[in-house]
Amino acid sequence: MLESTKQRYLKLAANFYRTRMNGAALSTSNIRSALINAAPSYRPDYFRVLKNALAFDVRERGYSAAAEKILKIQNPTTQPESTLPVKAKRPSAKALSEDDFRTLCCHLGEPGKAHVFAAVILAWHLGVRPSEMHQIRVEGEHFYITGAKKDDTGIRGADRILMLPDPDDSSLVADAVDLYNSTRRSLGATRDTLREQCRLLWPRRKVQPTLKSLRHQLGSNLKASGLAPETMAYIMGHQSTRSIERYGDKRLAHKGNRSLPSPAPRADTSKVRVRSSGKPAWHSAVTATKNEPLPPPTQQTKRHST
Numbered sequence: 001m002l003e004s005t006k007q008r009y010l011k012l013a014a015n016f017y018r019t020r021m022n023g024a025a026l027s028t029s030n031i032r033s034a035l036i037n038a039a040p041s042y043r044p045d046y047f048r049v050l051k052n053a054l055a056f057d058v059r060e061r062g063y064s065a066a067a068e069k070i071l072k073i074q075n076p077t078t079q080p081e082s083t084l085p086v087k088a089k090r091p092s093a094k095a096l097s098e099d100d101f102r103t104l105c106c107h108l109g110e111p112g113k114a115h116v117f118a119a120v121i122l123a124w125h126l127g128v129r130p131s132e133m134h135q136i137r138v139e140g141e142h143f144y145i146t147g148a149k150k151d152d153t154g155i156r157g158a159d160r161i162l163m164l165p166d167p168d169d170s171s172l173v174a175d176a177v178d179l180y181n182s183t184r185r186s187l188g189a190t191r192d193t194l195r196e197q198c199r200l201l202w203p204r205r206k207v208q209p210t211l212k213s214l215r216h217q218l219g220s221n222l223k224a225s226g227l228a229p230e231t232m233a234y235i236m237g238h239q240s241t242r243s244i245e246r247y248g249d250k251r252l253a254h255k256g257n258r259s260l261p262s263p264a265p266r267a268d269t270s271k272v273r274v275r276s277s278g279k280p281a282w283h284s285a286v287t288a289t290k291n292e293p294l295p296p297p298t299q300q301t302k303r304h305s306t
Contacts, residue, residue: 004131004187005148012050013057028066031058032073039076043087047075091206093213095220095252100209107201116193118180123211125173126162126261127218127236127247130187130211138174142264147237158239161267166259218260219248225260230272234263242275 017026020038024030031054039047051073059067077084096104101124108117122133128145135146147158164170191211198208215236222232222244229241236244263269 004134006056008131009053009056010060012053016050016054026058028058028069031070035070035073036076040084040087043089044075044078047077093207093209094216094249096209096213096217098254101214103201104198104209107197113193113197114179115183115185115190116197118176118183119190119194119211120214121173121176122180123214124218125164125169125259127215127222129215129237130191132237133180133187136177138177141170142266143173143177143261145237158234158237158271160234160237161264162235162261163264164259164261169259216247217252217254219244219246220250220253221248221258221260223248224250224253230269230274231263233272234267234269235261239271240273240275242273 016034016038020034021030022034024034035047035051035054042050051070055067055070058070076082077086101120104120105117107113108120119130119133122128122136123130126136126143126145128136129148131148132145135148137144141163143162143164145160145162147160164173194211195208198205202208219232219236222235227235229244233239233241233244236247238244
C-alpha cells in the first residue's frame with residue numbers, strides 16, 4: 001500500500017470518528033452501527049473505501065481481528081432486499097476531445113497552476129490514477145509506476161513500466177513528473193484547482209472533465225487501438241482484463257495515430273489474469289480487439305457546448 005494511501009485512510013477514519021461516532025467509544029459494534037447508519041449518505045464506492053480506511057486504522061491500533069470484522073460489513077443500500085436509496089453518482093465527463101485538451105493545457109500554463117498542468121499531462125499520456133502521480137519514477141525512456149490499488153492479498157492493483165513511442169511526448173511527460181513532484185501540492189488541492197479552472201473555461205457545461213476523465217479517454221483510445229486485452233489491462237494498472245471494462249469506450253476514441261503508452265521491453269504482462277470472453281464485463285474489451293459493433297453509448301460526453 002502506498003504511503004499516501006495510508007495517510008488518506010487515517011484521515012478518512014479520523015473524520016468518520018469525529019463526524020459520525022458522536023463521541024461513542026471506538027468498538028467494533030459502534031463503528032459498525034455508525035457505518036451502516038451513514039451508508040445512505042455515501043456512494044457504494046465511497047462506502048467501500050471508507051470501510052477499508054476504518055479497517056486499516058483499527059489494524060494500525062493493534063486490533064487485527066476487529067479489522068477483519070469491519071471488512072465484512074455489508075453496505076445495506078446494495079443488498080437485494082434493501083429499500084434504502086443508493087446515493088446517485090456525481091456526473092462526470094468520460095471523455096475529452098483533443099481540442100479541449102489543448103485549450104485546457106494552454107489555460108493551465110498560466111502562473112500558479114503548474115501542479116495541475118503536470119497532473120493533466122500525466123493522466124492524459126500515461127493514464128495514471130491521481131494517487132499514483134507522486135510515485136512515478138523516470139529512468140531514461142521508461143516510466144516506473146507504483147500501483148495505487150495494491151492490497152495485501154496481491155489480487156488488486158499492479159505496478160507497471162511504460163514507455164511512449166514519441167520522443168517529444170516522452171520528454172514532456174518526464175518534465176511533468178519532475179514538475180508535479182516539485183510543487184508539493186496535495187491531491188485534493190490539485191483536484192480542486194482543476195475543477196475551478198474547468199468551470200472558468202466551460203461555465204455552461206453540466207459536467208466537467210476531471211483527472212479520471214483523462215484516464216477514461218486513454219482507456220477509450222486503447223480499446224480502439226486493437227491491443228490485446230492483457231496489454232491494455234497492464235497499461236491501466238489492472239491485474240485482470242475484466243477490470244478494463246471500467247475505463248473507456250472505443251466509440252469515444254480519438255481518430256488518427258495518437259501516441260499511446262506501451263509496456264516497456266522488460267515489462268512482464270504474463271501476470272495479468274485473462275477472463276473468459278463470455279463475461280459481460282469483459283465484452284467491450286473483446287469486441288474492441290475484434291472490431292465488432294457495440295450498441296450506441298448511453299451518454300455522449302466527448303463534446304459539449306461552451
